[in-house]
Amino acid sequence: MADEEKSKSWWQTLPGLIASLTAATTAFAGLLVALKQVGWIGSPQPPAAPAPQQQQSSSTPSPAPAAPVAAAAPASHPVTLPELREYKLDTATFTLLSATLSPQTAEKDALRIQIRMMNNNSYDANFWDRSFRLMLDGVPVAPESDLNELVPARSAKEGAVLFALPRATANVKLEISYGNEQTLIPLALGAPR
Known part of the structure; x- marks a missing residue:
């Protein structure tokens, strides 16, 4: 009977021993990480190489290094x-803003149109790219932007619609469709490019 009690008590403590061993291992690993981070163990980081010093003569100051020249960004211009x-x-x-x-x-221009949508309805409405097309020589072109907003009832939001078009394009029509209605708005792009 004494042997049965000894073996029973040993099996009852095995989960406790495993949990204790796991906790001690975790604590030891945490201590190692902390000591490595503060630099007490492990190889230290090599020091940064000192910057080469230039010799300066007392009579002639050394010229300041030239700043890199940024390429001039192509200018955008407003569309009337x-x-x-x-x-x-x-x-x-x-409303076209x-x-x-x-x-x-080299071959294309980007036409960015800032638009406000006023939702006059009593429920939320989509304000998205699907409502807009650019008519180029009678061919509808979808926008390249990712306008996709939800306009709450009796509220307004602004967004931008971006179209890519051939560089030589002078006149286009913006088509706006909503519900069962649509309109075509002529735009003259006529500034020199």
Whole structure:
């Protein structure tokens, strides 16, 4: 009977021994990490090489190093918007705020149009790229931006729609579609590029 009690008590303490061993191992590993971080153990980081010192003569100061010349960014220019800038379609009102044209690649320009959408409805509405197309010679072109906003009921939000177009393009039409309605807005891009 004494042997049974000894073996029973040993098996009852085995989970306790395993837990204790695990805790001690974790504490020891944490101590090693802390000692390594403060630099008490492990190889120290090599010191940074000193910067070479230039000899300076007392009569001639050494010239300051030339700053790198940044390439001039191609300039963007504003696009003249039509007099009528507010368009009511179904339960929304779209207002053209501004438009700029800037070089995108050697062959293409980027047309960025800033638009405000007023949701006149009693529930939320999407304000997204799907509502806009640029008509180039009668062919609709989708925007390259990622406008995708939710406009709360009886609220407004502003967003930008970005189109890529051939460099020689002078006139385009912006198509706005919402609900079952749409409108075409002529835009003259005529500044020299």
